[in-house]
Amino acid sequence: MSATASFVIGTLIGLLGLLGLLVAARAEDPQMYAVGLVFAVFAVAFDSWLLKRWFDQAERHGA
Numbered sequence: 001m002s003a004t005a006s007f008v009i010g011t012l013i014g015l016l017g018l019l020g021l022l023v024a025a026r027a028e029d030p031q032m033y034a035v036g037l038v039f040a041v042f043a044v045a046f047d048s049w050l051l052k053r054w055f056d057q058a059e060r061h062g063a
Contacts, residue, residue: 003054010050017043 001009020039027033 006050006054010047013043013046017047 017040020036020043022036024033024036024040027036
């Protein structure tokens with residue numbers, strides 16, 4: 001995956017994480033609160049994985 005594609009995907013996932021936090025903040029029942037938090041945690045984990053992958057590739061190529 002190219003750096004541009006990773007950036008675009010990471011940005012979209014980050015926006016979904018923010019949307020999850022918004023859902024959790026406005027939730028009126030525990031299920032929606034949990035779903036919002038799961039979205040946010042997933043977004044943080046996925047974007048962290050993308051960053052790790054990018055740094056691993058940069059280290060492998062000696063940059």
